[in-house]
Amino acid sequence: MKKHAFSPISNFDAKILILGTMPSEQSLAVNQYYGHPRNAFWKIIFCLFDTPFSTDYEQRKNLLLENQIALWDVLQACVREGSLDSAIEQEVPNGFDSFLKAHPNIKHIYFNGQKAAAFFKKHVKLENEYQLTVLPSTSPANAGKSFEAKLKEWSVIL
Numbered sequence: 001m002k003k004h005a006f007s008p009i010s011n012f013d014a015k016i017l018i019l020g021t022m023p024s025e026q027s028l029a030v031n032q033y034y035g036h037p038r039n040a041f042w043k044i045i046f047c048l049f050d051t052p053f054s055t056d057y058e059q060r061k062n063l064l065l066e067n068q069i070a071l072w073d074v075l076q077a078c079v080r081e082g083s084l085d086s087a088i089e090q091e092v093p094n095g096f097d098s099f100l101k102a103h104p105n106i107k108h109i110y111f112n113g114q115k116a117a118a119f120f121k122k123h124v125k126l127e128n129e130y131q132l133t134v135l136p137s138t139s140p141a142n143a144g145k146s147f148e149a150k151l152k153e154w155s156v157i158l
Helices: 025-030 041-048 057-066 096-102 114-123 147-157
Strands: 002-004 016-020 069-073 075-079 089-093 108-112 131-135
Touching: 016 114, 041 057, 041 147, 057 069, 089 114, 108 114, 108 147, 114 131, 131 147
Parallel strands: 016 069, 016 108, 108 131
Antiparallel strands: 002 075, 075 089
16 A cells, blocks of 8 residues: 655754654654654654654654644555555655755754664765765664663753
8 A cells, every 4th residue: 555654843943953764654644754653753742852752743742843843644645554664665765855845954863763864875876965864764664772761862852
C-alpha cells in the first residue's frame, strides 16, 4: 500500500531541519509527526528546551517553530507494509531543492536515524553546504539505546 508523508512543520526563520524517514502507521492514523506514544521524539524535544511535556500537537509544533526548527521527512511517498523503515520500497523523495531555497537560514540537517540519512544520501544532491548529522532513531524499534542515551546524543541540536 502506498503511503504519503505530511507537509513540513516550518517557518521562514528555521535554522535547523530535522528529517525522519516516513511517518509510522500510528502517526498516519493520528495525522501527527511522531504520533506513536512510545516514540521518544517529542519527549526529547521538550526535555532539550526545558519545557513541560505536552501531548497537545499545536504546542508541540509551536515549540519547534519557536526554536527555529523545521521538521519533515526524507520521503514524500513509498510502498511499505507496517511501520519499519526496512520495509520501505518504491520510495519517492521530498522536494528538497525548493524547500531549502525557501528556508535560506537552514545550515544544519539532523537525521532521526540511519535510514533517514541513507535515503537522503541516495536521493538528494545538495547545491549548498550543510552540516549533516545522524542522530539515534527515536522510534520504539530502536530499543538498544535508553531514553537518556538518546537525549544525550540529541542535545547536539542545541
